[in-house]
Amino acid sequence: MVKDPKEKSKSEQKEEQDSIVRMVIEEKMDIKGAYAKPTLFDILWVQLVISPYTLVKYLYWYISWIWNHTILRKPYSEEEKLYIIRKYMKMGQHQFDAIEDHEKEQYLKEELWVKENYKRWHKEKEEAMKKQLAESSRYKQYRRYIKNHGVGRMTFDDS
Template sequence: MDPPPAAIRWRTTAVPFLVAVLVLTTISPSRAIYCDEDDCYDLLGVSQSANASEIKKAYYKLSLKHHPDKNPDPESRKLFVKIANAYEILKDEATREQYDYAIAHPEEVFYNTARYYKAYYGHKTDTRAVLVGLLLILSGFQYLNQSSRYKQAVAMVKKTPAYKNKLRALELERSGGITNKKRIPKNMDKKMEEDLSKELDLQITGTERPSVWKLVGVRFVLLPYTLGKLLLWSGCWFWRYRVKKYPYSWEDASYLTQRSLGIPHDRWATIDEATKEDLVLRRLWEKSNMERYVTEMRKESKRRR
């Protein structure tokens, strides 16, 4: 006679549940992550109060008995793997402390598991080494990117008529006024090309020649020096112009003008000296002068339209 459906359902659901409860009550999940169903101390045959020397001595004694080179029995080999794992856990003070805590607090399953995986799978590399490696990688990519962008910009500039005209003018200057009216030969003097490239550096806006001093790694290393230099500069500025009330030097007045106009340093360097002098003499770092200058620029723009 077949059992009723209710009994079948109870058997298929309750029995596995009872088995799982039985396993969890006999084997602590906190301990199981270390030596599976075994006790690490029992595997080495020592008590929980054993010191490091006793643990080491017990491991070497068992390894002589169960090492695969000494004992070819497959069961002995499996036991040696467990013994070696138990020794790795107990020989380290940190992992042994974690294991002892798991034994004393089996109810803290998630906490003990997190500590275990952090100890065994978390990176054990020195943080400083990781930081140095990261800076080197970032600096390398940064330099390659700058170099690639600069080469592309130079290649584009060399295709422009302005470049060819300057190249012809430079050839004319070098030859003393005698030049070939035909197209510029491809095998032109390399020294001439280098001289012209130096002149082109100032004309490639938005792209600069790669420099190690602008790499993130170098800047990070020089950060203490940069901060010290900035603090010293700020202190001298405050003493000279706030305390002593000295008039601004031409260099400092140019800096204030550039900052007031919001012009990048590279762009400011390309402005002709006459325009720079006119802007500096206007004292645009003063609010009233800046407002007057903006009004004039707006009127000038409307007049040109």
């Protein structure tokens, strides 16, 4: 039985398939947030050096925010609306950037930058989450465990 030179062994075929899959994943992967590649500005020493500039920039932004929206009562731009929504959600910039655009558009349609609308929306989301948890068999199992065994306790009783 003579082996055809074009034919590869199973391990070689598997390695080739793995390399193709790895290459496709590397091309399609979009890492954002805390797992993104760090930039020069993420280094602590660089942040300390540019902190006076950052502080002045923040003060300018804050004063302009008060001037435009508190004193002059100008309407919010789309970016400012998203900022307010992000603050209501208590998310960081990277977390909020990871949210898909169609979801952000939905937030804008529901006018979540208005505090009352956000509270109503948040309450609805909490109720939906509680309902989903109540139907989850895993969560029911966890609640039964806590009911029967209690929360794990750490004691220092030497008696």
